[in-house]
Amino acid sequence: MYKIVGITVLSVFLLACRNKAKGEQNDAYSVASNKVDLFQYKISPKYATGFSVEYHGNYKVVRTQSKLSSWSGNASESKKDIMVLVQKGTPIPKLTGELERAEVIRIPAERVAVNIENAENFLGELGLTDKMVAIGGLISYNDSIRKSAIEGDLIQVGYSWHQPPMFENLLASKPDLFLMNLSNLDFAESLDKCRQLDIPTGPVFSWSEKSYLAQAEWLKYYALFFNAEEKANAIFNEIEQNVENLKNKVTSLKHKPTAIWGYYTGKDKWLVHRNSTESQFMLDAGLDNIFFQPEAPLKNAGEPMAFEELLSKAKNVEHWIIGDVHSETLPKVGLMNSFISWRLGNLYHNFKRSKPKDNAYDWYGSAIVRPDRVLADLIHLIHPQLLPDHELYYMDRLSKDFQFPIAQEAL
Known part of the structure; x- marks a missing residue:
C-alpha cells in the first residue's frame, strides 16, 4: 500500500515539475520573443483585401474574409476566419480573446493539398511545387503535375468549383496543410469539417478580389505558410512594376x-x-x-x-x-x-x-x-x-x- 501511495505521489510530483518546466519555457520564450523575431521577412498586402497578417515573434496571426453566395439559391453570407501560424519547434502562444478559437497551424508546411488550378501556379512561382501531395484533379496545364495525378502520386481531392473536397482522399494524402479555395456558400461547412478531421486548413478567397493585382497578390498569402515572404515580395514587386511600366506606355x-x-x-x-x-x-x-x-x-x-x-x-x-x-x-x-x-x-x-x-x-x-x-x-x-x-x-x-x-x- 505504501509503495502504491509513493508511486502516486511521485507521479503527481513529476507531472507538476513537467508542467512547471513547460510553463517556465513558455514564459521564457514569451519574454525572449519580444526581442527575437523569427520572421526576418514580412509581407503586407497593398491591393488584396481578403487577407491580412500580423507578426508576433514566433507566430503570425492571419485573418481572411469574403462574401460567399449560394450557387443554388439567393443566400449570401460574410465569411471571416482567423489562423495562428506557429513556427515549428516553438511553443504555441496563449490564445485569448478573438484568438481563443483560432485555427493553429504549424509552419513551415511540408505537405500541402490544394483544390483549384491556380493554386498550383502560386506554389510554382514560389518554387514549392514539390510540397504538393494532393490537387483538384486531372486538368492541370503542367504536364508533369497532371502525369503525377494520373499515376496516383498526387491524390485528387476535387476541384472547388464543382464540389466540396473529398475528405477520404484528403486524409489519405496526409497533408499538414490544406489551402482550400472556398467560393460557394453551399460548401462553406467544408472548412469546419476539414478542421474537425484534424486537417490544418486555410481558406483561399483570391477569386473575390476586385482587381487583377489584388488577385495576384495572394501569392503573399500562400507564402505565409512556408516562410517564403522574401521570395513572394520580390516576385510581386516585379509583377507590380511590370504593370506600372506597361500602363505608362499607353498614357x-x-x-x-x-x-x-x-x-x-x-x-x-x-x-x-x-x-x-x-x-x-x-x-x-x-x-x-x-x-x-x-x-x-x-x-x-x-x-x-x-x-x-x-x-x-x-x-x-x-x-x-x-x-x-x-x-x-x-x-x-x-x-x-x-x-x-x-x-x-x-x-x-x-x-x-x-x-x-x-x-x-x-x-x-x-x-x-x-x-x-x-x-x-x-x-x-x-x-x-x-x-x-x-x-x-x-x-x-x-x-x-x-x-x-x-x-x-x-x-
Missing part, C-alpha cells in the same frame, strides 16, 4: 480604340464584360470599353446580353476579344459581318496556352498569378508599336474561320 496615346470583351454562349446570347478584371485589363491597355461601368457590381464572369443589344451598341466597335474556351459556335457569317471589328478581322482570344485534349487551360491557372503578361499581350495586340518585341503568352489573334467550341467541359 501618351492620343486615340483609345473602342473595344468589347465578350463571347457567344449560344441561343443569341453573349457574355460581356462591364466591370471585371477583364474590363480593368482593357482600361490599363488603353482601350475604350464601350460597356465599361465601374460603378456596377463586380462580375468577373461577365454579364449576359442579347444579340440585339450587342449589335445596336457594338456594331461600330474597332476591336473585339471574342475568343474564350467556353464559347459556343459563333452565329452565321452574315450576322457577324454586321460588326466592323469582324469585317476588319480585329478579333482576339485568350486560349493561346490551351491543351483541349487534356481539358487544360492556363488562362485559369498562371494567368491569375501573372497579370503583367496578360496586359503585355493585350497591349501588343492592339498597339503593336508600343511593344514590338513582345512574344504573346496567353492571348492571340483569332481567325474568323476558327471552330468553336474547344473546351471538353465547363470549368
Whole structure:
C-alpha cells in the first residue's frame, strides 16, 4: 500500500515539475520573443483585401474574409476566419480573446493539398511545387503535375468549383496543410469539417478580389505558410512594376480604340464584360470599353446580353476579344459581318496556352498569378508599336474561320 501511495505521489510530483518546466519555457520564450523575431521577412498586402497578417515573434496571426453566395439559391453570407501560424519547434502562444478559437497551424508546411488550378501556379512561382501531395484533379496545364495525378502520386481531392473536397482522399494524402479555395456558400461547412478531421486548413478567397493585382497578390498569402515572404515580395514587386511600366506606355496615346470583351454562349446570347478584371485589363491597355461601368457590381464572369443589344451598341466597335474556351459556335457569317471589328478581322482570344485534349487551360491557372503578361499581350495586340518585341503568352489573334467550341467541359 505504501509503495502504491509513493508511486502516486511521485507521479503527481513529476507531472507538476513537467508542467512547471513547460510553463517556465513558455514564459521564457514569451519574454525572449519580444526581442527575437523569427520572421526576418514580412509581407503586407497593398491591393488584396481578403487577407491580412500580423507578426508576433514566433507566430503570425492571419485573418481572411469574403462574401460567399449560394450557387443554388439567393443566400449570401460574410465569411471571416482567423489562423495562428506557429513556427515549428516553438511553443504555441496563449490564445485569448478573438484568438481563443483560432485555427493553429504549424509552419513551415511540408505537405500541402490544394483544390483549384491556380493554386498550383502560386506554389510554382514560389518554387514549392514539390510540397504538393494532393490537387483538384486531372486538368492541370503542367504536364508533369497532371502525369503525377494520373499515376496516383498526387491524390485528387476535387476541384472547388464543382464540389466540396473529398475528405477520404484528403486524409489519405496526409497533408499538414490544406489551402482550400472556398467560393460557394453551399460548401462553406467544408472548412469546419476539414478542421474537425484534424486537417490544418486555410481558406483561399483570391477569386473575390476586385482587381487583377489584388488577385495576384495572394501569392503573399500562400507564402505565409512556408516562410517564403522574401521570395513572394520580390516576385510581386516585379509583377507590380511590370504593370506600372506597361500602363505608362499607353498614357501618351492620343486615340483609345473602342473595344468589347465578350463571347457567344449560344441561343443569341453573349457574355460581356462591364466591370471585371477583364474590363480593368482593357482600361490599363488603353482601350475604350464601350460597356465599361465601374460603378456596377463586380462580375468577373461577365454579364449576359442579347444579340440585339450587342449589335445596336457594338456594331461600330474597332476591336473585339471574342475568343474564350467556353464559347459556343459563333452565329452565321452574315450576322457577324454586321460588326466592323469582324469585317476588319480585329478579333482576339485568350486560349493561346490551351491543351483541349487534356481539358487544360492556363488562362485559369498562371494567368491569375501573372497579370503583367496578360496586359503585355493585350497591349501588343492592339498597339503593336508600343511593344514590338513582345512574344504573346496567353492571348492571340483569332481567325474568323476558327471552330468553336474547344473546351471538353465547363470549368
